[in-house]
Amino acid sequence: MTSSFRVEPKHWTLIAALIIAAYACYLLIEPYIGAIVLAFIVSLLFFPLHKRIEDRIGQRPNTASVISCVLITFIIIIPLTVVAGAIIEQGVSFFTRSYEWLNNGGAKQLLNNPQIQSSLHFLNQWLPFDLIDPQETVKKLAAWMSSFSGQMLEFSSKVLGDVTDFFITFMLMLFVLFFLLRDHDSIIHTLRHVIPLSRSQEDQLLDEVEKVAKSAVLGSFLTALAQGAAGGLAMWAVGLPALFWGTMMAFASFIPVVGTALIWLPTVLYLVATGDWQWAIALLIWSVVVVGSIDNLLRPFLMQGNSGMNTLLIFFSLLGGLHLFGLMGLIYGPIIFSITLVLFRMYEIEFERFLDRQDNA
Incomplete structure (x- = not known):
């Protein structure tokens, strides 16, 4: 004889209290949710290697988790520190040369170019806003560059603060990651037990979250790295700091719609203004065909x-x-989208008879 479970008023009270308590817990961890999610993603990506480490050293989960966290630290921190140093060096060198070029009359010489003069004349005729005065433009640019040292100092302090926040977040991520790797099986078992779904539905839901978490990292961050590498190669070819501008293009790739065009389009216009038509056309074609295809494909x-x-x-x-x-x-x-799709498919399966009856009504 089978008995069906009946939800009584006391159950609704318990569920409501549990929801309130869970929301209160979320408010407590909300400032650190980014580090927790990062730890979750890294644990999914690194767990196969962690499992091999655990099998190699025997049943010592604490030691295996420590080794995995140390490995991840070396994999992430050391390359990131080297690359960040090179980026800062190239960025400072580029802006220093730009400042010297402006002080030596480079901007005035550029604006006196006949092609630039004819372009400005055309713009002043057809654009609806105020006339573009070349001399006024040079003065504003000089004023901005004169305050550049102060801006760089402010930027450096902001970067230092961001680096500090990054290390704090990274250490918190490592702390959470240690427990996610060590207690992986018990965490999965607990989730399966408390989720009120069948085993097949639980498998479907958990597998989808794991797949999408991995694909989101691969899709977004590997695409950014690929676009940054392709863009950096193009910047090196035209004589600009490759690592610095390649990194800027990698960050710009996260911006919807505009993307890497935020970096390469002004560079193309700069090359046109300086008379490097061949390099401008080459950079334009490379950016649209190669860099753009990376994002689209x-x-x-x-x-x-x-x-x-x-x-x-x-x-x-x-x-x-x-x-x-x-x-x-x-x-x-x-x-969020993938979980919604999985739940929608579960809904279709659970209510298949009802939905078919509605279709035939």
């Missing part, structure tokens, strides 16, 4: 291959995620 391929979402859903999940959550929205957005 690689990102949807990496994300769609694991998550099963079409390109339109991927686009809005990334766009909405960035709008609501910032950079972490590149992970949150696809996860």
Whole structure:
């Protein structure tokens, strides 16, 4: 004889209290949610290697988790420190040369170019706003560059603060990661026990979260690295600091719609203004065909291959995620969309008879 479970009033009271308590706990950890989610993503990506370490050293989960966290620290921190130092060096060198070029009359010489003069004349005739005065433009540029040292000092202090925040977040992420790796099996077992779904539905839901979390990292960050590398190569070819501008293009790739054009388009215009037409055309073609294709082909391929979402859903999940959550929205957005799709498929299966009856009514 089978008995069916009946929800009584005391159960609703318990569920309501549990929801309130869970929300209160969320408010407590909300400032650190980014580090927790990062730890969760890194644990998914690193768990196969961690499992091999654990099997190699025997049943010592604490030691295995410590080794994994140390490895991750060396994999992330050392390359990041070297690259950041090179980026800062190239950036400071570029802006120093730009300041010297301006003081030596480079801007005046550029604006006296006949092609620039004819372009300004055309713009002044047709643009609806105030006339562009070359001499006034040079003065404003000189005034801005004269305050550049102060701006760089302020920027340096901000970068120092951001670096400090990054290390604090990274240490917190490592702390959470240690427990996620060590207690992986018990955490999964607990989740399966408390989620009121069948085992197949739990498997489907957890597998989808794991796949989409991995694909979001691959789709967004690997695409940014690929675009940064391709853009940096192009900047090196035209004689600009490759690592600095390549990194800027990698960051710009996270910006929806505009993307890397925020970096390469002004560079093309600069090359046109200085008379380097061949390099300008080459950079334009490379940026549109190669750098643009990476974003249009690689990102949807990496994300769609694991998550099963079409390109339109991927686009809005990334766009909405960035709008609501910032950079972490590149992970949150696809996860929210994919969970919704999985729940919708579960709904279709559970209510299949009802839905078929409605269709035939």
